[in-house]
Amino acid sequence: MTAGHTVLTLLSADITAVPGVGATVAARLHNLDIRTVRDLLFYFPREHRDYSKLEKIATIPFNELTTTMGLIWEVKNVPTSGGRMRTIATISDETGKLNVSWFNQSYLLKQLKAAQGSYLVVTGIKQRFGNKIEFSVRSHELPEQGDLVNTGRLVPTYPLTEGLHAKALRRFTKWVVDRYAAMIPDHLPAWIRSAGKLMPLPDAVSHIHYPENEAALLNARRRLAFDELFLIQLGMQERRSRWQREAPQGNAFNLDLTKIFIDAPTTASIVEQEGNSVTRVTGTDQEDTDNLLSATLWSPVITDKPFEATLPFHFTAAQKRVIGEILADLAQSKPMCRLLQGDVGAGKTAVAAAALLAAALNGYQGAIMAPTELLAEQHARSISIMLEPFGIHTVLLTGSLKQRERTMGRAAIESGEAMVAIGTHALIQEDVSFKRLGLVIIDEQHRFGVEQRDTLRQKGYHPHMLVMTATPIPRTLSLTLYGDLDVSVIDQLPPGRQKIITRWCTGARRTEANTVIAHQVAEGHQAFIICPLIEESETLAVKAATVEFERLSREVFPNLRLGLLHGAMKSAEKDAAMRRFRDGELDILVATSVIEVGIDVSNATVMVIEDADRFGLSQLHQFRGRVGRGKDQAFCYVLSADASIQAQERLNVFQSTDDGFRLSEEDLRLRGPGDFIGVRQSGMPELRMADLSD
Structure with missing residues (x-):
């Protein structure tokens, strides 16, 4: 047996090899996922106290x-x-x-x-x-x-479990650290350790438990944090490389910028992507374009005028930059892997539509998968209007469609009649087949698992992939969660938007929100009221949507039209409530967090969030983004009767800024990555040492 095998054998010894650990104590350690000597070595303290x-x-x-x-x-x-x-x-x-x-x-x-x-x-x-x-x-x-x-x-403080005392756990860790820490193999080459000025792994494990001083503790944490992030990055880059290595050559789109932008040059244009090499996007003469289209398209695409000229607005500089980055990716033979970040109302949908048009001009289908039916319907409505001038047929596919509608939708997708398919998880069902899927767009991607995203991608022949999020993601977290993706950011809102007036109210000031609602409704506008729960709870003293709906209808706004929307309702009921609100048949919509994304009602000007201390900053920002989408002044009231110190800090920050990226940084700092929206769903391993808020 080699020395390496001997070390691995010693480190993999059962935890009962530690003096004082019998069957009873071992069972308690198992509750902490400590089963071997190595597990105990890598069970790090929560903090140290002097x-x-x-x-x-x-x-x-x-x-x-x-x-x-x-x-x-x-x-x-x-x-x-x-x-x-x-x-x-x-x-x-x-x-x-x-x-x-x-x-x-x-x-x-x-x-x-x-x-x-x-x-x-x-x-x-x-x-x-x-x-x-x-x-x-x-x-x-x-x-x-x-x-x-x-x-x-410096005394280590460990997370405990019932029946296991701090003194005993310290004794066990001291015993294994003294005897086994020096045996831990270091997987980092010496040149990486030297370049990063990183402590050897055996020393780092020893000092993270029992540091000689604060400097040793800091260096130990730095080395272990580096390892966590480095291994995650290696895994992500390997996944990206494998996907792009499998892709065949020749999947590049031929792109004519004059079909997208009003002021695009007619000759070849160069789009330089930040951090990447320069990529050429072809701008062809009309004759060349016609020949290209006749050779590739199976359904006519009308291209009399640029996409931008058909819109009721002009692209912002940020949208143009991001579209350029996406088109540059689409012009390459390897599949695009790009994350599109855009704050609430930044115009991600128009960017997605431009990418879908580029796919259609090359004879490829595009698909958008959204996490909710409401969001899928909204995308279908918006994108079909944007692409209709080009003769591009769009279909919606969701679980609540009638069987006949689903059958017709699947047939249109399979035949290629539908060049754009928009839907929910229904898109990844086995009975959905695409004729020539070339572009996959995942919206609010943090709500989908890796397997779900891959399932949709596998329905095409190595398609390009664009994932989108309305949640601004701090740079460090973005690099960790999405290290396998290039990142584009729409960091500019369309002109003409007024700043939403945000107020944090407690006690008697709560009536101010109701007064503003009444005034805005009298002016012909609408309002949202958000509650944390659906039904009343015996253990939580927070507002429930069903109870608040009844109270408001009876006591506060008896002469107004109120609707109710929450996640426990049937899909048809939710759709009906949302449509009534969208069509102006309701003045006030009382809802839970189900409206966090995907609700775009430009006439809504008031957002009231009950028990706002129950929500994180990023979630509050999404709620606020449901109003102020038109040109009228909008208001957001966050109500909290008994907020903790931490919640008060969050609400003060929320009231002071509408910068989504600043709020996401604060959310990450205050709550940590585990509670940051979408991180738990992302499949990212829990970080014990790395602080993503740094």
Whole structure:
């Protein structure tokens, strides 16, 4: 047996090889996915504490994240006016006393009462509310007595499970780190470590558990974070390379920019993509174009005037740039792999339509897959209008269509009569076949799994792929999630849009929102009211759409026309409610987050979000984007009766800016990548060391 095999054997030894770990303790460790010695080595601490450097109670600053420690004197649960439960503990040190509090964690009462007279370490924010001072806790720990006497030492704090104590887990990790950390093989070549000034992996694992000092801890985290992101990038690049390697030569589109832009040159144009090599997009003479079309098209495409000239608006500079990047990709023989980011209302649909027209001009079909029927219907309506002047037939395929409609739609797609197919998951059913699928567009792609996207792509012969999102994605997260894609950003809104007036209201100011709704409806406009839940909850004191709909209809707006929309309704009911609102038959639509994407009603000018503290910044931004899509002044009211410190911070940021990218950065910073919209659905492995908000 070689030395390498010996090391692997030792590291893969069962966790019961660790002294003190019997069957009972092993079962508890299994709850943490720790089954082998290697698992324990790579079970990293959540944080480290130096108990000699905690802030004294008397010197805790206001409005800053701070860690302090004190003896527990009193613990109690206190109900709040908003229906939540607040757990309050009084702690003290030699400089004073402090009330620290938790929201909706009443189970802590028993644990903290049992620890009265012991030390409690809390991390949180100190704030003043009127005459009261409160310390809102973000994390806490009941430290071991031994940790308190070892001042100056960085003590690791691990996530625990029921029945497993911190002291025991530290003892187990110390034993395996001392004996096995040095054996861990380092997969990074020395030249990469040298270029990146990275700590060797055995040292990094050792120091992430028991660092000699803060500098060693920082370097260990940096090396382990690099490994996480590096391996993800390798996997993504391998996937992209495999897909493009499998693609045949000759799948490039012949493109004439005069068919897209009003002011396009008639000769060859050069589109230079940022970060990529220069790519030539051909601009042909009319005779050459006619010959090309007659050779490739099976259905007539009318090209009397440029696509842009048929639209009721001109492309923004950002749209032109992005269309140029997409056309440059389509002109290459390898399949396009591109992510299109555009803030709410930036004009992604028109860009997608331009790409679909380019495909049709080359005799290829295009497909758009959307996550909801409402969004698919909206795309079908908008894109069919945009492409109708060119004689391009568009079909809609969703699960709620009648059997006859589905059969006709499938037949049109299979025969090639329909050059554009728009739908939901229905597009990837086995009975849907394309004649010549050359372009796949996935909208709100974070709502689809990798397998679903690949299934649609496999219905064509190595088609080009464009994925779109209305959620601005921070650069670091974008590189991690979509490292296999080139990225285009529409960072400019169409002219004429007014800034949406955003207000955060609590208490008595809530009536302001109702007053604005009444006034806007009287002016002929419409309003959305968003609630977090469908039905009332016994455990959550937040607004439910069904109950709020009844209350508003009866008590607040008895003379207005209200509708209800939520995810538990049947598809036909949801479609009917949305159509009535879109057609102006309803003044107010009370809904859940089902309207987060895909609802485009230019006459809607008011968005009211109940219990806004229940939503993240990116989600709030999507809600706000449902209004202000016309030229009239729009309003957004975020209502919150009893927001936590963290939620207050989110709502303050939301009120202060409408920049989607800034909001997404803040959302990532405040909530982390796990809760960032779409990350959990993306299939990205959980990051333990890398901080994507850096």
